[in-house]
Amino acid sequence: MLQIEDLKVAYGTEEILHGISLTVRQGETLAIIGESGAGKTTLGLGLLRLAGDTATGSVQWQGQELLSLSDEELRDIRGRTAAMVHQNGGEVLHPLYTALDQVAEVVTVHFPVAQETAREKAAETLSRVGLAADRHGLHPHRLSGGEQQRVLLAMALVNEPALLIMDEPTSSLDPLSKAQILQVLGTALKGRANLLITHDLATAATVADRVAVMYSGRIVESGPCAEVFATPRHPYTRALLRAFPDMTTFKDIQCIPGHPERQVCGCAFHPRCSQRTEGCEASVPPLTLLQEGRLVACHRGGIVPMLEVVGLQKKLEGRTIIEDISLTLQEGETMALVGESGSGKTTLAKTLMGLWPADGGTFRIDGKDDWQRKHFYERIQLVFQNPKEAFSHRLSVGEIVREPLDIHNRGTKAEREEKVRRTLIDVDLPVTEDFLRRYPHQLSGGEAQRVAIARALILDPKLLIADEITASLDAGVQARVVRLLMRLQDVRGLALLFITHDIALARKISDCAIVLKDGRIVEAGLSSKVFSNPVHPYTRQLVEAAPQLHRG
């Protein structure tokens, strides 16, 4: 078992790893994921003291403290009981020796065997990792990238080490070679303690049992691979997953705002985090246990739920419209609420907005259920299906958008006007005097909808309920409005409850989805699951009825 405690590695005065604690059990594969520059490679190399000038903390391996071993003792371990698979590229293999010789060298360095014996063993290992026998005697420049990676793998495996550290073993490969290497890894990793360093989430998902997410030299989240990838708890983990092009996700890839910065006070991720509070830059959050096997380092305990609904019920004129609605919408996520007309979607929206009192159940916004009215509407806003109906025909665009500020009595007049302008720019509307003085009937459908969105956003809410807001728009304007919301989500961490009957649209923009039928939830989960493998017959019906341009 490999046990790392508070490992700190520095190059000169620049500390790269700020206290890493991890354990890898025998027979288990732990993946370290994160962007380049997070310190993943330094971690992998640092375990065998191959990186950095100084390393403090503790690395326990087979009862030995690796950090306090002599160089001689450490050499005995390297390549024999603990081996590294390096990232292929740029002469990682010696250009002047054959593949076979380079693998055989690992044997002769550690065991007093004849050259021939070592070569036989090397050849056997090379064949085991899938390098054809007639290519064993070639020099690296004659081998393809995939073959070179196999040689590097054979080099690590030839002495049957108990600990295998892999640094980006698949990153430089084409998809087919990658798949082959992953297949080889599948059997090669059995029985060993394995540390897989990669920025390729798919490789981690294929090979690893557990995953640890690194950011700026610290672990920010760890847990079982499948759980972390399905329900990330740290905003950074979610951002990583959203940036990764994945065949099963239909939502577009999203960039992580900002840049990784060194020398950040407190939580290293807070400059890029949409749910940061004042406390985030005060101190570094410790890695704390959330639930069995899941750890997260976040001052807010991970991604916060913006909307938690438990057992909500609403009756109108004695008839139960919605019943037993329970859902959780996280900060920065989109939840699609789909269902045919009359399934209770709008009732749910109006109840959540406090326009109608609930008849049963509770719901919490941003962790609280006893908001003062004004503060409540600073957190949650609603955009209606038909914006023109929600505008007073007597008010101009400028006045419409400014109205919430007037109600909340925020700032001076000049500040309000300025805020109106900025919000209109945010939603891609002109800010000319002429436009500000227009009346609702002078606006096109798309313009009106964006004015409505601007009005909803002007108080900087964290949760937006969009009730069929694009239903009356043509596809071009709809795309524009939806893009706009996605961008705001990236930048502000806006949580969206997107009510629609358009499955195709829902699939494009949502992280999770809820299917409502006759006032009840019939199916809920990740969008990729709900829309690709619908379980409930009603969902299946909806998916089949979804618009398609290419039949067959």
Add this chain to the structure above:
Amino acid sequence: MRVARLLMDYAIAFFILCSLGFVLPRLLPGDPFLAIYGEEAALSMTPEMKVEIYRRFALDQSWTEQFGAYVGSLLRGDLGWSYFFNTPVMRVMTGFLPWTLLLAGASLLISTVSGFVLGLESGSRKGSRWDKGVFAGLMLLGGVPDFFVGTLLLLGFAVIWPLFPLGGATTVYGGLTGWAWAIDVLRHLALPLASLVLARMTTMYLLCRNSTVALLRSPFLRTARSKGCDEVAIRYRHLGRSVLLPAATSAGLHLSHLFAGILMIEVVFGYPGMGTLLQRALAARDYPLLQGILLLASVAVLGVNFIVELLYPILDPRVKTVCTSNTGKN
């Protein structure tokens, strides 16, 4: 393809070198006979000898025929007649050649090996006091021309502090045999050899140090380290193997410097090799001999370089696959 092209280049180069001995004397104004043989030789020759020489070089005929005769005699190994020794140039040279070969072989071996080892050790300790010291010392030494290194050693260890003989290759009339003779030869060899090694080592040292420093951050060294190789294995088996490549090429390419150095060092120590012979030829204005010596040296260098080029693919397996694109190599 590569070899054919190389052979072509070397053949043309050889041809140019040989033609120098034909073209240059004829470029000078006056009788080419005088340019080739010098005035003193011309004066002391019998008319029959002159006629013989005119016939041999076809001096009274057209340029093309003269050239044909010239090349023909070169191809026969006939470098002309040494007027001073009254013997064919070729035979004069073979008498002096062994000592030069001894000096050349020993100095090439020692300077290459020591330059390689020092360069490797120094480069892999880049920035250390040891590296800086060796670097500065050898830089200084490399600035000293070969013949002046020889002069200093001669002054130091033969004149001021007479540890070694002043010159020659053996004690004349010593009548030494067996081991005593061998030791005598080595004692005479010591200073010229030391001068050559000191003067020539810097080139190899600097080259190896530079290559080592350039390779110091190579990923394959980290791979070797993670295999569990110790530092010596990493330095020699991994780094050294890669440094050997430019080192071997350079040893071949700098052979001409070594030969030039030998000619001069021999003069300093009166070592009875080609250099001393060259000086005597100069003193006696024995032009055919003079030209024969330099031509032989150039051709020897050409030959060795060709062999190095041929061996290069063995040292660097990557060359084989890029034989079609010969641009910018060398």
Add this chain to the structure above:
Amino acid sequence: MHIQYGKKLKSGPGHWGLLLLGFWAAIALAGFFVTPYAPDAYTGKAFLAPSSAHWLGTNDVGQDIFSQLMAGARTSLGVAVGASIASAFLGALLGAGGALVGGWVERLTMRMMDIGLVIPPILAAMLAAAYLQPSPVTLVGILAFFFWPGTGRILRAQTLLLRESGPVTAARTFGAGRGYLLRRHILPDLAPVLSAAMIHDARRAVFLEAGLAFLGISDPTVQSWGRMIQQALAFTYLDVWQWWLLPPGIAVTTLVLAFALIGTGLEETHASD
């Protein structure tokens, strides 16, 4: 990255090299106008020890050694500067020019360089000198003839590299013409490579000029450090070597060293970018 070569030569080995070179350049320049005695004049007694009249004494025939040293500096530096400029000119014309023109011109010049590189320059120069007994001007010609392929190859390689480099490709996509590319992008970036090659050639030229004179393969009427050493070497049994043999030897050494140091300084500039 923007590299300031002048700045780099203000410290480290390059700085010392410049100082040494400046010292000898000053002596050589002074030697053009005034020497204490005519270098080849017989000034009186032979084998005089250094004195205020003869700073480095006199040689075996009574010539003033210090005057000869100054005249030798003139020859040495003259040949070095001449050979490096001539070789640079030929190398630039045939190496860089060939690479820029392309087509059969490029193939021809490349072939010429391939063959030229095979010929060992030092021995070939000695061979040519043996026939010609060259004056300094002829020697410059001989050296340039055998040195240029080395310079040409380096310039050619650099030119090829530059021709395909990012900035040049980018400029071409903006519609830049040949003249502009040459002036703005290629020539400025050839300069450091060319200067390094010139320093290298100058160093070899100093060495060869002295070496040829030492062996006696040069115009005997021209003053040279190599010839001084050759003549002094015959008298090692006398004390005169201290002021006759050592000064020209040290002179050649320091001048060669000056060029070597400048070369190292420039190289470090390359290495650190």
